[in-house]
Amino acid sequence: MGERDGEKLYSTCPVFGPDGTLLLKHRKIHLYDIDIPGKICTQESETLSPGSNFSVFDTPFCKVGVGICYDICFSELAQIYARKGCQLLVYPGIFNMTTGPIFWELLQRGRAVDNQVYVATACPARDETASYVAWGHSSVVSPWGEVVSQAGSEETVVYADIDLQYLSDMRQQFPISSQRRSDLYSVNATQEG
Template sequence: MATSSTPGPLTPGPLLLRKPVKIACIQLASGADKAANLSHAADKVREAASSGVKIVVLPECFNSPYGCDYFPSYAEELLPSPPSPEQSPSFHALSAMARDNNVYLVGGSIPELSQTTQSSTSSSDKPKPTYYNTSLTFSPTGTLLATHRKIHLFDISIPGKITFRESDVLSPGNTLTVVDLPEYGRIAVAICYDIRFPELAMIAARQGCFALVYPGAFNTTTGPLHWRLQGQARAMDNQIYVALCSPARDTSAVYHAWGHSLVVDPMAQVLVEADEKETIVTAELDGDKIEEARKGIPLRDQRRFDVYLDVSKGSKTGSEP
């Protein structure tokens, strides 16, 4: 997988977003057929790019159904990188989507299989499968820029509503992912439940990101409660853009995604929001809007690190191996 050096903090000065850019969140309808899902995603990326979009985002688990029962059977090996087409058809499909359409592509997420060696008392070591929820970001040339493994696993229990435990199958990643897009600036990529932990967003913002990008799949219990609210909160706290990309809702599936993919501006205003059906939502991002927000409400200059700690100090940032 791609690796990157840890970006340092940026001081006030040049625009975080060097020039305006159009972003698209593709609220994709996926089913049980992985090959069909990849082909359908390619069609939708092509459709988004035809409207002048330069940054495209796919949903969490876009190549498979979402659920602990599905992760192992749909998982693909990504290491050593690049994997072969047999090891990871999704890797190669995403690379081609980015290259063929000349876009930066945040490839939602896919289940990843990592074969690790587990020491034993027998004469040989046994490989132990480890699974991750992994997002791959590609450049307009189809080059892998960064890999994010979901850091915070979705383990919740709301009585009478929903119980879900990703940790029954998945392992967590260990790195906050910041990606350099040379023409534009930096973005941070995280996945779904990661958005509930504001420290990630604060660190990314203080390291000069102009946008936080979250492929996600909130459900019909947590979605109406917190999906839009979380997007607006991360934008408000950090005065940068936030993009949330969900799968379309499929009521015949085991897991019912909320949908409502959206983009929020640095003043926490929702620029565009989908309903629950398959669609593409787009928004124009402008670096001047970030500076306007930060000058009007100057949080950047008013923080009291003499009273509380700066969580960005000593953070582990870059890309998974």
């Protein structure tokens, strides 16, 4: 959704609790400024401002990190969310018919495996008559990179179990976070939030 704050416009994802309370608003951090000749040219920075905060919230079940669309392309954001204890990353987005077939599932699986988290995405159903045709294929991906549940291009609801015991077992059996070479490299947040 679009959000106006003074003179600035943001692409924003509000998150509400079961009682209707606003838990947080994630403002898209990475603006989609791309130019693929003959396919698509989009310059979000011409109208939108980038967000500058991490968006993490707790549920009774697990901790969740939120990104919007193009944010999924940046592995550092997912790494920071995983380091903050997130077990599920959620990315609503509108990948299109150029980027969707190539990157949509690949990025979800990559973020899930790299960070040993579940990844859930939501993309509008495809409307071939729209000026911007969405890819669809809302999904849930396991920390092993398996697509647990996925829609097609049509309008539907996607369900999946988020098995935190499976996640914990997988992290113990394949301990990439404890085997990172932080003496050689690291990804650091420059701010809290």
